[in-house]
Amino acid sequence: MKTTQTIFQDGDHKWVAIVRDPGRQDYLIDTNEYLVTHSGQGLLVDPGGLEIFPAVFSAVATEFDPSAIAAVFASHQDPDVISSLALWLEFNPQMRCYISWLWASFIPHFGGNASTFSAIPDEGAAISVGGLSLQAVPAHYLHSSGNFHLYDRTAKVFFSGDVGAALLPSEQQDLFVKDFSAHIRHAEGFHRRWMGSNEAKRQWCERISQLDIDILCPQHGALYQGKDVQRFIDWFDTLHVGVLRG
Amino acid sequence: MTEQLTVAAGIEPKGSALDLLHIVRINEEIKAVVAVAFKINIMALNAIFLAKRAGTAALGFGVLSNELRSFSGQLRETMLSLNGLIHASVGEVSVLLLDSRYSSIFSAAAALVPASARLRSVIERREARTAEYRAKLSVLRRSLRSSVEDAFRLVELGGVLAKSAKIEAAYGASFSVSLSQVSGEFDGIVEEIRGSLDTLRKSRFFRG
Numbered sequence: 001m002k003t004t005q006t007i008f009q010d011g012d013h014k015w016v017a018i019v020r021d022p023g024r025q026d027y028l029i030d031t032n033e034y035l036v037t038h039s040g041q042g043l044l045v046d047p048g049g050l051e052i053f054p055a056v057f058s059a060v061a062t063e064f065d066p067s068a069i070a071a072v073f074a075s076h077q078d079p080d081v082i083s084s085l086a087l088w089l090e091f092n093p094q095m096r097c098y099i100s101w102l103w104a105s106f107i108p109h110f111g112g113n114a115s116t117f118s119a120i121p122d123e124g125a126a127i128s129v130g131g132l133s134l135q136a137v138p139a140h141y142l143h144s145s146g147n148f149h150l151y152d153r154t155a156k157v158f159f160s161g162d163v164g165a166a167l168l169p170s171e172q173q174d175l176f177v178k179d180f181s182a183h184i185r186h187a188e189g190f191h192r193r194w195m196g197s198n199e200a201k202r203q204w205c206e207r208i209s210q211l212d213i214d215i216l217c218p219q220h221g222a223l224y225q226g227k228d229v230q231r232f233i234d235w236f237d238t239l240h241v242g243v244l245r246g
Numbered sequence: 247m248t249e250q251l252t253v254a255a256g257i258e259p260k261g262s263a264l265d266l267l268h269i270v271r272i273n274e275e276i277k278a279v280v281a282v283a284f285k286i287n288i289m290a291l292n293a294i295f296l297a298k299r300a301g302t303a304a305l306g307f308g309v310l311s312n313e314l315r316s317f318s319g320q321l322r323e324t325m326l327s328l329n330g331l332i333h334a335s336v337g338e339v340s341v342l343l344l345d346s347r348y349s350s351i352f353s354a355a356a357a358l359v360p361a362s363a364r365l366r367s368v369i370e371r372r373e374a375r376t377a378e379y380r381a382k383l384s385v386l387r388r389s390l391r392s393s394v395e396d397a398f399r400l401v402e403l404g405g406v407l408a409k410s411a412k413i414e415a416a417y418g419a420s421f422s423v424s425l426s427q428v429s430g431e432f433d434g435i436v437e438e439i440r441g442s443l444d445t446l447r448k449s450r451f452f453r454g
Contacts, residue, residue, distance in 0.1 A: 001358055053351050057365075058358035067364050087351060091368055 002059040041130030042069040075161035076144035086111025102146025141200035156214035166221030195241035268451035290315035300421035306414040
């Protein structure tokens with residue numbers, strides 16, 4: 001089963017990271033899921049792949065009533081992000097799925113129908129969770145052509161999807177980055193290969209630098225907090241991406 | 247035909263996956279029979295012309311050639327009518343395959359969260375639906391089996407026609423050798439189809 005760690009709490013407003021599954025098969029990439037709760041309602045952020053549904057579901061259930069999850073947010077269309085959708089919808093057919101308009105007719109191949117999807121326009125949109133307003137922030141071409149991140153202005157938490165992801169050795173189980181220089185070596189190859197546009201990356205760095213962020217939460221690997229957030233943005237800004245190797 | 251299943255090394259298909267492989271084999275055999283039925287039609291047409299050239303000595307052979315031509319048309323139609331059942335069976339088996347995968351994931355989740363009443367109700371709902379899918383597939387299995395039996399009976403009639411044509415060929419006077427050769431080919435092909443359909447009747451899909 002995955003473990004849950006509360007990374008932000010103010011009354012019933014919470015961000016819970018669902019991380020590190022010791023039972024995960026090695027052939028599946030490790031993923032982080034996040035649960036945002038407010039006023040008794042929940043939003044599951046990048047709910048994960050089909051195969052890890054039991055691990056994510058049980059982890060969520062330790063923190064929150066899964067039937068109170070009103071919606072899922074999918075940063076993009078990848079199977080490790082959203083292929084569990086059919087199972088979540090079977091558990092709660094009223095659940096909505098927020099995703100880029102670009103993928104709104106592709107994702108129903110994983111599950112859902114016309115009433116399931118809230119298509120996010122390219123410029124982004126506000127998403128409400130129990131009265132709390134979150135912002136879907138454009139991150140197109142990082143890496144997907146229709147890609148969004150999620151910002152919680154109140155909690156100062158920024159979910160960054162695949163940006164900031166690191167493929168860590170199995171012995172590195174820390175939730176937060178401890179040593180930025182050592183950590184970023186595990187992120188470099190991933191970002192060079194998976195992030196396809198230097199221009200999109202430049203715009204993203206400018207946009208994100210203007211936000212007040214305490215914790216940056218990627219979909220894979222450790223989370224960045226405090227000064228490591230800006231360190232990461234600066235590092236990413238200078239990295240040449242969209243290359244096969246080197 | 248031997249019912250051979252091509253599977254990845256070390257992975258034995260079972261349940262619905264095995265059903266799907268059996269259906270694929272049945273479908274391949276049906277396609278082969280349809281192709282041979284068309285061949286009989288052409289052969290019968292040639293036999294009709296040959297009988298006309300042979301004149302009164304091959305009147306009986308001519309009648310049987312006409313019957314064989316009609317038989318090939320009926321056989322082709324019967325085999326093609328199985329396509330709908332095959333298509334429906336593939337649909338039901340595919341649903342069961344996905345259903346079984348999702349059910350096993352839900353069961354794993356329920357084992358980790360046994361207190362979730364809602365999860366239990368999802369599993370109960372799935373079990374009821376799975377039973378419905380299985381019942382539908384069972385009806386399709388019986389219909390397909392019954393249609394294969396009908397085709398088999400038709401081919402037995404074709405066998406009788408081919409053997410009668412062999413006898414009639416003996417009365418073909420100077421055309422006797424040619425007629426015997428044609429009737430021998432008829433008999434061989436009908437036997438080939440008979441063998442294929444006999445294998446289909448014994449498919450393990452019908453034992454499910």
